[in-house]
Amino acid sequence: MKKEKMIAAMAACTLMVSGCSAREITLKDASNIKSLGYINKEKISNIGDPYLVTENGKYYVTATCDGKGYDIYSSTDLVDWTKEGRIFTSSANEGWVRSSLWQPQIVIGSDGNYYLYYCGNNDNNSLRIGVAVSDTITGPYKDALDTPLLPYNVATIDPNLFTDDDGRMYLYFSRDCSENIVDGHHTSQLYCIEMESYTKIKEDMDPVLLVTPEQDWELASGDYLWNEGPDMLKHDGKYYLFYSGGCYANSTYAIGYAVSDSPMGPFVKYENNPVIASTDSVSGPGNNSFFTTLDGEELYTCYHTHTIKSIGGGNRKVTIDRCGFRQDGSFYVNGPTTTNQTPYSGHTDLVKVVPTAVTANGTIDGRSPSALIDGETLNSKNEDLYEWRASDQGNEKAYAEFDFGDAKSIDCIYIYGSSDADYEVESINIVFDDGTIQKVNVPSGAQEPVVLYFDKVKTSKVRIEVEDPGQSTGFGLSEVVFYDNTVGE
Numbered sequence: 001m002k003k004e005k006m007i008a009a010m011a012a013c014t015l016m017v018s019g020c021s022a023r024e025i026t027l028k029d030a031s032n033i034k035s036l037g038y039i040n041k042e043k044i045s046n047i048g049d050p051y052l053v054t055e056n057g058k059y060y061v062t063a064t065c066d067g068k069g070y071d072i073y074s075s076t077d078l079v080d081w082t083k084e085g086r087i088f089t090s091s092a093n094e095g096w097v098r099s100s101l102w103q104p105q106i107v108i109g110s111d112g113n114y115y116l117y118y119c120g121n122n123d124n125n126s127l128r129i130g131v132a133v134s135d136t137i138t139g140p141y142k143d144a145l146d147t148p149l150l151p152y153n154v155a156t157i158d159p160n161l162f163t164d165d166d167g168r169m170y171l172y173f174s175r176d177c178s179e180n181i182v183d184g185h186h187t188s189q190l191y192c193i194e195m196e197s198y199t200k201i202k203e204d205m206d207p208v209l210l211v212t213p214e215q216d217w218e219l220a221s222g223d224y225l226w227n228e229g230p231d232m233l234k235h236d237g238k239y240y241l242f243y244s245g246g247c248y249a250n251s252t253y254a255i256g257y258a259v260s261d262s263p264m265g266p267f268v269k270y271e272n273n274p275v276i277a278s279t280d281s282v283s284g285p286g287n288n289s290f291f292t293t294l295d296g297e298e299l300y301t302c303y304h305t306h307t308i309k310s311i312g313g314g315n316r317k318v319t320i321d322r323c324g325f326r327q328d329g330s331f332y333v334n335g336p337t338t339t340n341q342t343p344y345s346g347h348t349d350l351v352k353v354v355p356t357a358v359t360a361n362g363t364i365d366g367r368s369p370s371a372l373i374d375g376e377t378l379n380s381k382n383e384d385l386y387e388w389r390a391s392d393q394g395n396e397k398a399y400a401e402f403d404f405g406d407a408k409s410i411d412c413i414y415i416y417g418s419s420d421a422d423y424e425v426e427s428i429n430i431v432f433d434d435g436t437i438q439k440v441n442v443p444s445g446a447q448e449p450v451v452l453y454f455d456k457v458k459t460s461k462v463r464i465e466v467e468d469p470g471q472s473t474g475f476g477l478s479e480v481v482f483y484d485n486t487v488g489e
């Protein structure tokens with residue numbers, strides 16, 4: 001982002017917007033409102049490979065820690081986290097695992113037990129996958145077996161157990177590049193095996209190779225190549241296998257996915273991978289898991305990014321961003337974000353006010369005003385196809401209009417701009433039913449919304465129109481979200 005645009009965005013975010021003709025809305029200081037959005041900070045750092053699971057009305061995260069064991073953290077709101085302590089530890093005398101304890105997964109068993117799938121080095125310094133069990137989510141977990149879970153004499157890591165709707169269970173894992181040579185390259189590839197139970201693989205079945213590094217972004221890491229960190233997500237009857245490619249220690253690391261009609265493939269990689277990649281301000285996103293907010297309303301992905309971008313390496317932090325599926329079945333992530341984003345559903349005093357219709361006085365072919373309320377707020381490679389773009393209006397001001405049907409109370413608006421600098425206008429007017437109007441400097445980039453918080457306005461429509469096109473060649477917006485703060489009423 002250009003520096004002057006950054007300043008404009010910051011100015012807008014601190015509500016230093018200037019009034020226009022007609023009556024102005026009164027902008028209020030939102031800095032003391034805890035529930036007004038979330039920001040990805042270093043809430044949990046010096047970790048990797050975070051796995052987030054919900055249970056007992058809480059969010060729990062476990063992750064790769066110091067390689068000697070796993071810690072677990074809990075939260076009721078995804079903002080404040082409590083370290084609950086160590087749940088599993090390697091030992092020189094017990095079990096089979098000795099070191100390099102990486103990517104854990106906690107599975108809530110249908111039998112009332114909690115299962116910890118983990119990986120690490122055995123006595124021969126070869127990586128294996130194991131499973132431990134506990135009757136509480138916070139452990140301690142004890143090995144369920146006295147051997148690794150998988151009986152193969154090859155290095156395997158990154159277990160991800162998936163239970164299908166019919167109850168059949170599948171274990172996804174990576175055959176690790178430390179011992180896997182493909183076409184002369186150390187290569188990590190993803191495999192799947194069906195499980196008979198939480199602690200036993202199905203007999204007489206060989207693991208099935210699912211994906212191998214082949215897309216350009218997966219080949220950028222040099223002699224060593226990775227497809228690792230699997231996480232299965234089923235949507236609309238299809239199986240979405242998420243994975244990480246590139247080198248975890250630098251900015252080549254990123255997340256992509258592949259789709260199949262069956263849990264064991266064949267899988268076809270998404271042509272616009274990766275769906276989460278490094279940006280000017282974020283490095284090394286990878287190894288994601290998925291969760292739904294406790295109220296069941298919103299899907300998020302939890303993944304790691306480098307704590308210190310310029311250093312990279314193994315010090316990573318938990319990063320959380322909203323995600324979803326488009327109507328065409330493709331998947332998007334509103335991330336990686338570093339600025340204030342719309343609040344987590346169920347953890348805010350702001351109630352969403354949803355338009356019943358969105359119209360515009362002109363939209364270029366192939367785009368739709370409905371993109372303004374589809375939940376997708378920002379765009380990376382190729383994905384600006386999914387934002388709204390006004391058609392050339394000539395002398396007429398381009399606008400989009402949000403219709404709420406009946407008059408609704410609104411006191412907060414998030415406005416996500418265009419992902420393309422050519423479509424970032426200098427300023428817009430927000431126009432309400434009663435002629436109240438507010439000029440707003442538009443932020444740069446769909447990733448950094450303007451957040452407006454103001455005295456309640458009762459209105460059945462909100463029009464957002466170009467006030468000053470500046471240097472732009474057109475007008476684009478990614479998403480607009482309206483809220484009513486109901487606290488104190």
Ligand SMILES: [Ca+2]
Pocket residue numbers: 371372373374375376377386387478479
């Ligand atoms: Ca959108």
